[in-house]
Every structure is written in C-alpha cells, then in structure tokens.
Amino acid sequence: MAKMLFHDQIIERESRVNIEDRAYQFGDGIYEVIGVYDGKPFMMDEHLDRLKRSANEIQLKLPYQMDDFRSNLEELVENNELYEGIIYLQVSRGVGPRWHEFPDPDVSPVTVAYTRAEERKTDLEEKGGVAVLTEDIRWLRCDIKTLNLLPNVLAKQKAVEHNAVEAILHRDGIVTEASASNVFMVKDGTLYTHPANNYILNGITRQKIIERCDALDMKVNEEPFTVDDMLAADEVFITATKSDIIPILQIDNHKIAAGVPGAMTLRILEEFRSLIRELTET
Ligand code: DCS
Numbered sequence: 001m002a003k004m005l006f007h008d009q010i011i012e013r014e015s016r017v018n019i020e021d022r023a024y025q026f027g028d029g030i031y032e033v034i035g036v037y038d039g040k041p042f043m044m045d046e047h048l049d050r051l052k053r054s055a056n057e058i059q060l061k062l063p064y065q066m067d068d069f070r071s072n073l074e075e076l077v078e079n080n081e082l083y084e085g086i087i088y089l090q091v092s093r094g095v096g097p098r099w100h101e102f103p104d105p106d107v108s109p110v111t112v113a114y115t116r117a118e119e120r121k122t123d124l125e126e127k128g129g130v131a132v133l134t135e136d137i138r139w140l141r142c143d144i145k146t147l148n149l150l151p152n153v154l155a156k157q158k159a160v161e162h163n164a165v166e167a168i169l170h171r172d173g174i175v176t177e178a179s180a181s182n183v184f185m186v187k188d189g190t191l192y193t194h195p196a197n198n199y200i201l202n203g204i205t206r207q208k209i210i211e212r213c214d215a216l217d218m219k220v221n222e223e224p225f226t227v228d229d230m231l232a233a234d235e236v237f238i239t240a241t242k243s244d245i246i247p248i249l250q251i252d253n254h255k256i257a258a259g260v261p262g263a264m265t266l267r268i269l270e271e272f273r274s275l276i277r278e279l280t281e282t
Pocket of ligand 1: 202
C-alpha cells in the first residue's frame with residue numbers, strides 16, 4: 001500500500017478530505033512538484049526554498065523547518081519505493097469555519113505529500129510537440145505557487161482538445177509562460193525568456209537552464225517578447241519539472257522555423273540530462 005505524508009507522519013495513503021480545509025474551499029495554500037530520478041529527488045532544496053517564499057508571500061507560517069520537510073519527503077520516497085516520478089507536496093492554511101479571512105492564529109497549516117510513479121518523457125523531449133496559444137487570464141501574482149489553478153486548468157484543457165502538449169499564455173501580446181511550464185525562444189543564437197517577475201512562476205527547471213547556459217557562454221536574455229517574435233523564432237521550447245525540456249514545433253497553425261527540434265534546444269536538453277546523470281550517479 002502506498003504511503004503519504006500527513007503533517008509530519010508517514011501514514012497509509014487515504015483520500016479523505018476535511019471539507020473545511022481551506023485548500024479545498026479557497027485554494028488557500030501552496031504546493032510544489034519535485035521530480036524523482038532513479039529514486040533521488042532532483043533539486044529538492046530549490047523547491048523547498050520556493051515553497052518557503054510562496055508561504056511568505058501569502059503570510060502562511062510553515063509548520064516545519066526545511067530540514068524536516070526534506071527528511072520527511074526522502075522517507076516518503078523510500079517508503080513508496082519510488083524510482084521514477086514526482087513528489088506532490090501541499091501546505092494549506094488549515095482547517096476552520098468557512099470565513100474568507102485567515103482563521104484563528106492557532107489553526108495550524110495542513111501538510112500533505114504523496115508520490116506518483118511517472119515514466120520519463122524521453123520521446124517527447126527529443127521529438128517535440130505542438131502548442132496552442134491562449135490568453136493569460138490569471139491574477140497578478142503568478143510568481144506564487146498557489147493552489148488556485150483554474151485558469152491553468154482551462155488553458156491545459158484547451159491544449160488537450162487540440163492534441164497539443166501545452167498552452168502558451170500571452171498577456172496583451174506578450175508571451176508570459178505556459179499552463180504548467182516556462183517558455184523559451186531562440187533567435188539568432190540568443191535565448192529569450194520572460195523575466196522572473198509577478199507575471200510568471202520562476203521555474204526551478206528554468207533557473208537551472210539559465211545557470212547552465214551562463215556557464216556555457218550561451219547568451220540568455222530575460223526580457224519580454226511578443227507572440228509575433230515567438231512565431232518568427234528559430235526555436236521554441238518549454239521547461240518544467242519531470243517533463244524537463246520539450247521542443248515546440250508548431251504553435252496553432254504556425255510552424256516554428258522548419259518545424260523540427262532546434263540545435264540549441266537539443267544541446268540544452270543534453271546538458272540538462274547530464275545534470276540528472278550527475279544526480280543519479282552520485
Ligand atoms: N509555470 C507554471 C505555471 C507551472 O505550473 C510550472 C510547474 C512551471 C512554470 C515550471 O516550474 P518548475 O520548473 O519549477 O517545475 N508546474 C508543476 C505542476 O503543477 N505540475 O508539474 C510541474
């Protein structure tokens with residue numbers, strides 16, 4: 001039987017929900033999705049740092065130290081014998097009578113985590129996929145990884161209905177990110193991606209790629225670009241936990257360049273894979 005983390009205990013997995021949990025009623029909470037490769041969580045500390053930042057931004061006091069989160073999640077992965085997949089971690093503001101304002105200060109946040117086995121999407125990473133474009137109708141604090149994901153759900157559903165892997169979002173013609181991933185484009189040998197401000201989630205995969213490109217002297221400009229710039233780009237790719245890097249070959253009816261995965265995208269994919277190998281071989 002699979003196990004889950006509930007507060008700071010590893011228990012048998014169950015799906016009982018307290019109907020007055022604020023995550024359930026208001027989406028009042030935060031989360032992280034952490035990739036696991038060969039039984040090892042990838043960039044756990046970076047994910048936990050972001051969780052801490054999200055908590056601060058919504059004035060939620062995390063009930064445990066980062067070290068406790070880390071060891072509990074490692075224990076969960078071990079207990080579930082997870083080899084390839086993800087850890088889902090959520091912290092809600094807690095359980096209390098349904099009033100919009102924060103509950104009584106002694107209501108403690110509810111931490112839950114579980115794991116899910118997931119194959120690596122190597123084929124999609126190498127061959128790429130198509131995307132749709134849709135308007136970014138989210139709020140103005142997309143930098144916080146909150147549980148309020150309805151606009152993302154609607155965007156992704158549109159992608160699925162068009163047999164696309166992702167929905168790329170734009171705000172007044174500026175490309176922000178995608179429903180559950182960040183967007184990069186390549187033009188004349190330079191990478192472009194939206195700056196990490198309130199309009200996007202600063203993806204851990206995104207940050208790692210920028211860091212790696214800097215080390216390799218590949219130029220990355222964190223500056224906004226338009227939908228037209230993207231459609232005229234040499235390469236487009238998306239990044240996220242576990243799906244890593246996916247080349248985008250076509251957006252709506254527009255082919256990106258020759259409609260095949262680009263050389264820089266594949267080079268970055270190879271670099272990213274070597275980071276994962278460094279993790280799994282140590
Ligand atoms: N942008 C959004 C809106 C996301 O939801 C995600 C991740 C990203 C960017 C990429 O961030 P990471 O590189 O840190 O994963 N979404 C997670 C999710 O909800 N499911 O899988 C990944």
